[in-house]
Amino acid sequence: MKLIVAIIQPFRLEEVKEALYAADVQLITVSEVLGHGRQGGVTEVYRGNKETGNLLRKIRLEIAVNDEYVDKTIRAIIDGAKTGELGDGKIFVYQLEDCIRIRTEERGPAAIG
Amino acid sequence: MINNANNAWVLLSAALILFMTVPALGLFYGGLVKRKNVLSVLMQSFASLIVVSLLWVIVGYSLAFSPTELIPGVIGDFRWFFLNGIAPNDPSPYTVSAPNAPVAHLSFVLFQCMFAVITPAVVSGAVAERMKFSSFLAFSVIWLFVVYIPLAHMAWSRNGLFAKMGLMDYAGGTVVEINSGFSALAAALLLGRRTKLKPVPPHNLTFTLTGAAMLWFGWFGFNAGSGLAADGLASSAVLMTNTAAAAAALVWAGLDWFLQKKPTILGAASGAVAGLVVITPAAGFVSLPGALLLGFAAGAVCYVFVVVIKNKLGYDDSLDAFGVHGIAGVLGTVGTGLFAAPFITRPFGMNNGNGFTGLFFGNPSALGVQVLATFTAMLWAFAGTFVIFLVLKKTMGLRVTPKEEAIGLDITQHNERAYTVIE
Numbered sequence: 001m002k003l004i005v006a007i008i009q010p011f012r013l014e015e016v017k018e019a020l021y022a023a024d025v026q027l028i029t030v031s032e033v034l035g036h037g038r039q040g041g042v043t044e045v046y047r048g049n050k051e052t053g054n055l056l057r058k059i060r061l062e063i064a065v066n067d068e069y070v071d072k073t074i075r076a077i078i079d080g081a082k083t084g085e086l087g088d089g090k091i092f093v094y095q096l097e098d099c100i101r102i103r104t105e106e107r108g109p110a111a112i113g
Numbered sequence: 114m115i116n117n118a119n120n121a122w123v124l125l126s127a128a129l130i131l132f133m134t135v136p137a138l139g140l141f142y143g144g145l146v147k148r149k150n151v152l153s154v155l156m157q158s159f160a161s162l163i164v165v166s167l168l169w170v171i172v173g174y175s176l177a178f179s180p181t182e183l184i185p186g187v188i189g190d191f192r193w194f195f196l197n198g199i200a201p202n203d204p205s206p207y208t209v210s211a212p213n214a215p216v217a218h219l220s221f222v223l224f225q226c227m228f229a230v231i232t233p234a235v236v237s238g239a240v241a242e243r244m245k246f247s248s249f250l251a252f253s254v255i256w257l258f259v260v261y262i263p264l265a266h267m268a269w270s271r272n273g274l275f276a277k278m279g280l281m282d283y284a285g286g287t288v289v290e291i292n293s294g295f296s297a298l299a300a301a302l303l304l305g306r307r308t309k310l311k312p313v314p315p316h317n318l319t320f321t322l323t324g325a326a327m328l329w330f331g332w333f334g335f336n337a338g339s340g341l342a343a344d345g346l347a348s349s350a351v352l353m354t355n356t357a358a359a360a361a362a363l364v365w366a367g368l369d370w371f372l373q374k375k376p377t378i379l380g381a382a383s384g385a386v387a388g389l390v391v392i393t394p395a396a397g398f399v400s401l402p403g404a405l406l407l408g409f410a411a412g413a414v415c416y417v418f419v420v421v422i423k424n425k426l427g428y429d430d431s432l433d434a435f436g437v438h439g440i441a442g443v444l445g446t447v448g449t450g451l452f453a454a455p456f457i458t459r460p461f462g463m464n465n466g467n468g469f470t471g472l473f474f475g476n477p478s479a480l481g482v483q484v485l486a487t488f489t490a491m492l493w494a495f496a497g498t499f500v501i502f503l504v505l506k507k508t509m510g511l512r513v514t515p516k517e518e519a520i521g522l523d524i525t526q527h528n529e530r531a532y533t534v535i536e
Contacts, residue, residue, distance in 0.1 A: 048420030
């Protein structure tokens with residue numbers, strides 16, 4: 001089992017979701033986060049005050065999958081999120097120790113899907 | 114004999130000005146601060162409304178507008194203490210464009226009360242995000258008597274120093290705008306800068322634009338009610354008000370576009386307020402060219418003050434009460450001495466039938482009175498506020514602790530928060 005965490009551009013969320021559904025990955029958690037990678041922050045101007053280093057709005061996806069779904073999921077995120085520009089984001093893959101479905105108390109790979 | 118039509122308009126105008134203080138000014142300011150301080154800003158405006166409303170009917174109105182005086186030309190006496198001797202069917206002793214069709218005296222008391230309410234609320238913009246609420250409350254009480262009431266008496270009461278000299282201040286260029294602006298400067302200097310001045314974006318510009326729009330709306334009553342009549346001069350004043358606001362907003366947002374690459378919402382809102390301020394003393398005196406030029410000038414000069422000069426000087430007028438109200442107040446009060454067009458006020462028999470006339474229409478002496486009153490108001494407001502703040506600093510203290518400032522004034526001053534995260 002793996003936990004896939006991806007940081008993507010907010011305006012690519014719809015495309016990523018569609019690609020994930022097409023790859024039969026249905027279970028995701030989405031949050032709004034702030035941050036920046038190599039492209040740096042943004043500069044905003046308020047009454048002439050330049051405010052540099054403002055964090056950019058990003059979307060963070062968390063998807064727990066069984067091992068046979070890892071590559072499909074990564075592919076779907078890339079297909080949906082990639083524009084080729086700086087700021088497209090990153091995908092992190094973690095080992096997942098365990099997974100428990102609260103309703104049935106199932107554990108492990110059976111609980112993920 | 115009270116004229117009911119005029120009375121209705123002035124009552125409505127009083128309500129419009131109330132709306133400028135709460136919620137318009139509070140929202141305008143509240144959107145500009147950090148989310149942890151928005152309630153504290155709203156509360157400062159609301160507290161002005163509460164405290165000044167009470168003080169005004171008890172003794173404030175009498176001291177400001179009584180024709181009998183404790184200090185000649187500067188402050189009235191206790192003739193109308195507790196509204197003593199003012200009956201509901203008494204006509205107002207004050208009229209502007211309709212001397213034979215006065216409003217009720219009590220309408221005038223209420224209308225003027227709303228002016229006294231909004232002025233300390235404007236000052237609160239300079240002290241946002243760091244002043245103790247208790248100290249602000251003490252300030253607004255003392256300041257009403259020491260600074261506001263004498264200035265109102267000088268400019269507007271029957272025997273006021275400047276009123277007798279023929280000062281043209283239609284709706285408060287000196288009494289409200291220069292006064293709040295220069296008080297704000299003194300307050301910002303004595304209070305000191307916010308601890309972490311590294312800029313943080315305004316937390317909700319939707320509030321700020323909504324607030325600016327509501328101010329614009331309310332300003333129709335502020336300026337057009339000041340003639341105390343629902344006549345053609347009110348129509349002129351309202352139209353000039355609208356024009357100057359639009360002109361200044363255009364210039365400010367345009368300068369943003371030209372110099373900072375984008376026309377900002379905050380720039381358009383700030384410009385509109387600068388235009389409304391500049392036309393305040395001039396509204397019932399100037400014609401269209403005057404209103405346009407004053408609006409353009411306010412947009413440009415306030416832009417330079419707020420965007421360039423303030424950042425160079427480094428004082429922390431958090432929400433630009435000085436840069437907008439002080440500077441545009443000076444421009445408008447002096448500008449009225451230039452642009453006052455006699456054909457605007459002559460049809461109403463004002464100024465003994467001659468109409469009020471500025472320099473560009475052949476009356477240089479008008480400019481002298483305007484400049485004298487401008488400097489007096491600047492000094493009076495700055496010095497008075499400086500002394501009050503100094504006394505408060507030595508006695509009850511002005512600022513919240515650095516820790517309280519970091520946590521935010523909403524929690525530390527009011528034990529409430531504006532926004533919850535979950536539910």
